[in-house]
Amino acid sequence: MTTSSVTPESHPTSSDESAHVPADLASVASTAPIEGGLGAYFRTYRQRVRSGDMGSLPAVSGLIVLVIVFWILHPQFGSLANFSDLLKQSSPTIFIAMGLVFVLLLGEIDLAAGTAAGVCATLMARLSVGYGWSWPFAIGAALVCGLVIGLGTGWLCAKVRIPSFVVTLALFLAFQGVTLFFVLNGAGAHGNISITDSFITNLYNGQMEPWLGWVLAVVAVVGYALVKVRQMTSRRSAGLIAEPVPLVAVKVAALAVLLAVAVYLLNLNRGGSGGSQLVNQGGQLVLVKPPALQGVPWVVLEIGFFFVVWSFVLSRTRYGRHVYAVGGNTEAARRAGIRTDRVRISVFVISSFMAAIGGVLLASNTHSVDANTGGGNTLLLAVGAAVIGGTSLFGGRGRPADAIIGGLVVAVIANGMADLVQGNNRDSIQYIVTGAVLLLAAAVDALSRRRAGAAGLG
Amino acid sequence: MAEPTLSLRSIDKSFGPVDVLRKVDFDAYAGQVTALVGDNGAGKSTLVKCIGGSYSIDSGDYTFEGKQVHVHSPRQAADLGIEIVYQDLALCDNLDIVQNMFLGRETHGRVVLDEIAMEKAAAGALKSLSVRTVKSVRQRVSSLSGGQRQTVAIAKSVLWQSKVVLLDEPTAALGVAQTAQVLELVRRLADQGIAVVLISHNMNDVLQVADRIAVLYLGQMAAIVDRKDVDQQQLVELITTGRTGDIGLPATNATAGAV
Numbered sequence: 202m203t204t205s206s207v208t209p210e211s212h213p214t215s216s217d218e219s220a221h222v223p224a225d226l227a228s229v230a231s232t233a234p235i236e237g238g239l240g241a242y243f244r245t246y247r248q249r250v251r252s253g254d255m256g257s258l259p260a261v262s263g264l265i266v267l268v269i270v271f272w273i274l275h276p277q278f279g280s281l282a283n284f285s286d287l288l289k290q291s292s293p294t295i296f297i298a299m300g301l302v303f304v305l306l307l308g309e310i311d312l313a314a315g316t317a318a319g320v321c322a323t324l325m326a327r328l329s330v331g332y333g334w335s336w337p338f339a340i341g342a343a344l345v346c347g348l349v350i351g352l353g354t355g356w357l358c359a360k361v362r363i364p365s366f367v368v369t370l371a372l373f374l375a376f377q378g379v380t381l382f383f384v385l386n387g388a389g390a391h392g393n394i395s396i397t398d399s400f401i402t403n404l405y406n407g408q409m410e411p412w413l414g415w416v417l418a419v420v421a422v423v424g425y426a427l428v429k430v431r432q433m434t435s436r437r438s439a440g441l442i443a444e445p446v447p448l449v450a451v452k453v454a455a456l457a458v459l460l461a462v463a464v465y466l467l468n469l470n471r472g473g474s475g476g477s478q479l480v481n482q483g484g485q486l487v488l489v490k491p492p493a494l495q496g497v498p499w500v501v502l503e504i505g506f507f508f509v510v511w512s513f514v515l516s517r518t519r520y521g522r523h524v525y526a527v528g529g530n531t532e533a534a535r536r537a538g539i540r541t542d543r544v545r546i547s548v549f550v551i552s553s554f555m556a557a558i559g560g561v562l563l564a565s566n567t568h569s570v571d572a573n574t575g576g577g578n579t580l581l582l583a584v585g586a587a588v589i590g591g592t593s594l595f596g597g598r599g600r601p602a603d604a605i606i607g608g609l610v611v612a613v614i615a616n617g618m619a620d621l622v623q624g625n626n627r628d629s630i631q632y633i634v635t636g637a638v639l640l641l642a643a644a645v646d647a648l649s650r651r652r653a654g655a656a657g658l659g
Numbered sequence: 660m661a662e663p664t665l666s667l668r669s670i671d672k673s674f675g676p677v678d679v680l681r682k683v684d685f686d687a688y689a690g691q692v693t694a695l696v697g698d699n700g701a702g703k704s705t706l707v708k709c710i711g712g713s714y715s716i717d718s719g720d721y722t723f724e725g726k727q728v729h730v731h732s733p734r735q736a737a738d739l740g741i742e743i744v745y746q747d748l749a750l751c752d753n754l755d756i757v758q759n760m761f762l763g764r765e766t767h768g769r770v771v772l773d774e775i776a777m778e779k780a781a782a783g784a785l786k787s788l789s790v791r792t793v794k795s796v797r798q799r800v801s802s803l804s805g806g807q808r809q810t811v812a813i814a815k816s817v818l819w820q821s822k823v824v825l826l827d828e829p830t831a832a833l834g835v836a837q838t839a840q841v842l843e844l845v846r847r848l849a850d851q852g853i854a855v856v857l858i859s860h861n862m863n864d865v866l867q868v869a870d871r872i873a874v875l876y877l878g879q880m881a882a883i884v885d886r887k888d889v890d891q892q893q894l895v896e897l898i899t900t901g902r903t904g905d906i907g908l909p910a911t912n913a914t915a916g917a918v
Contacts, residue, residue, distance in 0.1 A: 439775045517771045523756075526762055529751035536749045537763030538734060597753035 227361060239447055257591040259645050260516035260606045263638075264613065271617030278617055281471035285498055289405060291612030293318070293559040293566070297583035298590070298604035301556025303548040304365070305587055306528040309358065310475060311552045312369040313578060315349075316376035317574020318340025318560030321346045323383040324392040324568040325561055331387045336400040340561055347557025348550055355546030365549075373580070381572045393571035396564060404503070405544065405565035408496030412467040418460040426453045467497045500562065504605060507555070511601040524548065529598040559583070578632070585639035586611045593646050607642075614638060662725055664689045664854040665710065665741070672705055672730050679705045683719070687823055687854040692845060694857045694865040697875030698898055710856075711743045712736035724822070725769050732748055739823035744812045746831060752801040756793065757781040759800055760815045760842065771849045784818035785810070792840065806828050806837030813844055817851065824848060825856040830864055860866035862891055876896045876901035881908050 203429045250258055271278040297314050328334040334342070354372060358365045387394050396402060407549035409417075429449045436443035472494030481488045515521035524533040527544045535541050535637040556575075563579070564570045588594060589610050590603025663686035672680040680702050685856040687693045688833040697703050708714045712723075712730040721728055723739050730736050736743075750759045757774070760781045766773045781796050790810055793803070800808060809829050816824040826845065830838040845868050849855045859865050865872060872889065881901040889897070889906070896903035 251855055275712075322695065430778070435775060439779065441778055450797060519765050519767055519772060522758060522762075522765060526751045526758075529753035530749070533749035533751050534746075534762065536733065536745070539763050 202615075218546065239445065239451075242445075242448055248572050257600075257603060257606050260590050260603070260610055263589070264606065264610050267610065267613045268618065271613065271621065275620045277563075278620055281466060282494075283470055283616065284501065285408070285467055285471060287609070287612050287616055289498050289500050289566070290616060291608040292405065292504060292584050293562040293579070294611055295504055295588050295604050295608035296507070296559035296562060297509060297609050298586035298600050299580070300552035300559075301583055301587045302399075302592050302599045302601055303524065303551045304606050305592050305594060306524055306596060306599045307529055307545060307548050308594075309365040309545070309548070310463045310584070310594075311354065311549060311556075313354065313376055314369075314370035314552055314556040314559075314583060315575045315577075315580030316373050316380065317347065317350045317553050317575070318382075318556040318563060318579065318589060319378045319380040319570070319573075320350070320560070321557035322560035322564040322574050323380050323394065323570045325401070326396050326564055327383050327387045329396060329398050330394050336398050337492075339398070340401065344554060344557050346551040347555075347560075351553030352546065353549035354397055354553065355549035359542040359545035360550065377576055378573075380570075380574060380576070384570065384572045391571075393569040395569045397568075400433060401561070402565050402568050403499065405500060405562045407499045408467075408494070409499055410500065411496050414464045414468055414497035417497070417505075418464045421460060421505070422453065422457045425456055429453060429590070462495055468495055470495045482629075501556075503562075507558075508605060511551075515601065520544075520547075525597060526599075578635070581639070582615075582635065584609050585635065585642065588646060589642040593650065594643060595646070610638070611635065660686065663687060663722075664724055665856075666720075666722040667710070668720040668722070670706070670709060670721075671717045672702075672709055672714060673717060673806060679878050680709070680716075681880070683875070683880045683881065684883075684885070685873055687856050688871075689822070690849055690852050691852045691870040692849045692855045692868050694859060694869035694872045695875065696859060696862075696865055696872060696894070696898055699873040699907065700877075701898075702878045703875055704827075707743065707752050707827060707856075707858060708825075710736070710825060711741060737819075740820065741825070742816035742819060742821035742823070743825045744809075744816065744827065744829060746827045746829075750800045750808055750812060753760055753799065755874050756785075756796045756811050757809060765820070778786060781814075783815045786812055787817060787851070788844055789882060790814065790844070804837065805833050806840050809837075809841045811834070813841075813848060816849065816853070823854045823856065825858065827858045829857070830859065830861060838864065862894060865895075866891060866894070874898055874901075874907075876908065879908060882889065882906050 210524075277283065277571075286373055297318060301311055301314055304314075321343040324346050325339045328342055329336065329339040350372075354365075354368055357363050357368045384392070384394060423518050423567050429444075429452065433443045433446070433449055470493040472491055478489055478491060479486050482489075513525065523534065523539045526537070526539060527541050534544075559579075560575055563574055567574075576594075586607035587599065588607065590599075590605070590606075590607030592599030592603045614635055615631060618634055619627065621632045665685075665687040667683060667685040670680050670683040670685070671678070685695075685703070685706065695706065705714065709716050710730075711808060712733045712735050713730045715729075723729060723741075728735075728739065729743075730739070733743075751762065754762070757778050761777045764866070766776045766780075769779055778796060779827060785793060785796065788810075792810060800811065803811065813824070813826070813829070828902050829841050829845065831839060842864060845855060849870075857865065858870060866886065871883060871885055872894065873883045874894070876898070879901070881897055882895075884901055884906060889903075893903040897907055901908040
């Protein structure tokens with residue numbers, strides 16, 4: 202560390218005394234509970250942000266600003282139907298991004314995640330439509346395909362030691378060919394494979410019964426509260442500094458309010474004005490009231506499930522700790538006896554597995570797959586989502602939550618721009634804006650790193 | 660004197676035609692700081708790597724706690740209780756102190772990491788070394804100064820109840836105040852009954868903290884002397900020429916080596 206020699210070391214005794222002064226704790230980049238009340242927490246957080254460790258702050262504030270701007274410019278943006286659409290539209294990106302977080306944590310990149318999603322999706326469609334496989338087998342095959350792709354990619358990177366950029370760039374191209382092959386050999390009249398299995402199409406398009414939304418929200422809040430309280434009490438009984446009760450209460454209450462509002466809004470009927478329509482039923486015209494369109498989209502549960510699983514894996518298990526260690530300092534991890542090659546392979550497996558799920562959702566969305574499924578900007582949006590969410594491109598920093606926040610930002614931009622800019626320039630503007638946001642996020646990442654370095658935080 | 664914890668006899672190590680270590684003897688005693696000094700290329704790093712298992716020795720005896728052992732990998736050395744604190748520290752910046760001290764050896768239940776047990780043990784290890792410069796064991800290592808990082812790396816060896824700790828240039832990148840702190844830590848480490856081996860270029864550090872000084876000269880052990888038997892000038896002479904007065908390599912030998 203180059204700055205160490207100029208950093209004045211505080212005198213041992215003085216720092217020992219000051220350890221009990223909350224204000225002084227502001228300089229501690231702590232990852233765990235600290236002494237003092239809420240004020241100390243707030244100060245510590247502010248200090249962390251100022252020293253470059255911004256976490257998801259830019260993404261969350263960006264998300265809020267974007268929503269407000271689009272809402273003002275185009276009131277329809279804030280409609281109930283659009284709220285639900287946003288959640289759905291972000292889901293494939295979030296899944297792929299969540300897998301990419303693992304790869305990015307190691308400072309690697311998986312450029313093939315998008316087209317791998319395409320391969321898995323077309324495989325599923327082909328098996329479901331062409332061979333009449335039922336959905337558990339078709340989806341299972343897609344997921345296994347994802348695992349195998351990840352294993353191969355990881356092996357090439359970790360054992361053959363080809364840079365991941367090159368391996369996945371090559372696979373990015375190759376997978377497009379595989380997708381094309383599947384589609385050409387099984388496509389219908391429109392150059393795509395239409396999926397008829399309603400389970401598969403409902404994965405993206407379906408919503409749960411309103412009561413189920415409430416049950417899940419309660420389960421989530423109670424589960425979170427239990428984990429927090431248990432953590433707090435066990436730390437306290439072990440004589441360690443624990444989070445203050447008010448902070449835990451605020452966190453639990455915030456989650457409860459957020460989920461309650463979201464579930465309430467999603468449970469309202471968003472199916473338009475509800476006017477009856479004439480429908481041809483068995484040869485005669487009948488006046489039919491359209492079914493109510495309400496309920497939390499299934500994608501929310503799907504995302505929530507994997508968010509909880511991967512967050513648990515990364516923060517509470519040895520494996521997760523080792524992923525961070527390899528990402529932070531591979532040599533140190535190797536000397537500590539961690540099998541760095543295995544960790545490296547495993548992150549590519551996770552990435553491709555999550556990409557496979559993203560691919561299934563992409564197919565579910567359009568009820569079909571075609572030669573472009575998973576191609577185009579699918580991958581870049583997912584990388585953008587992870588980076589916008591706060592995952593570092595330099596490795597060592599990132600969380601599954603980043604994928605969700607970033608995925609929402611990306612979806613809000615795409616959705617808002619699509620409404621806002623009509624006509625021929627629609628796509629071009631959207632590409633440019635999304636690209637600019639990604640660049641901005643990467644710049645924030647690089648600058649916060651530099652600032653952390655300048656502040657002696659390595 | 661008591662039996663050495665670590666004892667090497669007639670160690671040879673060569674890389675192809677180059678003899679890096681020739682008939683080297685070396686001992687490290689519990690509760691003592693043994694300094695290992697020598698000019699660049701004298702073979703200090705090679706010797707350390709042989710002890711640590713990164714290199715295997717070509718011939719010679721490697722005795723640990725009175726038993727002859729064969730160390731062929733860092734893992735084996737670690738299992739014996741030999742910890743090496745590398746010059747470049749081998750800490751992960753993005754992890755906190757506890758996470759670094761337990762890296763690769765995490766305490767865990769069936770699935771979940773036992774953070775509380777690890778935090779208490781890490782704090783205990785730092786406390787046993789009277790470390791006061793670290794405010795919270797949950798600080799990320801990226802926020803620590805160079806001296807504090809050395810402290811963490813050294814405390815790790817206490818945590819794992821190492822018997823021999825090799826410190827590779829622990830003060831090389833530090834300022835005056837931090838160097839003093841780290842040297843004090845080295846002393847306390849030895850006072851806990853650990854055999855400490857200090858590799859250093861810095862004469863002041865060596866003379867200040869060492870009990871015994873081993874001087875390597877062009878792959879040979881020129882002398883192993885008690886701290887009180889040498890002064891700075893003699894030590895410098897030993898390092899640069901392999902002999903001083905009647906200590907060191909025989910005159911002919913030293914000259915032959917210098918060619």
